[in-house]
Amino acid sequence: MKCINCGQELGQDVRRCPICKSEQLPKKRKIRKSSVADVEYSYAPKSRIIAGLLQIFFGGFGIGRFYLGYNGIAIGQIFTFPIFFIGGVWGFIDGILILCGQVECDANGIALK
Ligand SMILES: [Zn+2]
DSSP: HHHHOTOOOOOTOOBBBBBTTTBBOOTTTHHHHHHHHHHHTSOOOHHHHHHHHHHHHHHGGGHHHHHHHHHHHHHOOOOOOOOHHHHHHHHHHHHHHHHHTTTBBOOOOOOOO
């Protein structure tokens, strides 16, 4: 790698350039940048309307819950769907509750918009 300031060739893992004494910020910076992007992406607020409607129409498959990231609840609805449509009724009520604001945030704790 090269010095970010003067371009002097440096060995791996050199923190400070011996020529110009400037601090080297190697790969770390890149990793931080991309992880911030990932965080922003996964923390984008989900839509309450979309989640509620998905859950009302496809509640038996837990689609609205999957959308919000509550995979455990979604799988519970799928598995109880064949048992007297429990999952379907549960999913339907769940959708109404989501629309009414009973579910305030997604599985990551991000408030719904
Ligand atoms: Zn330098």
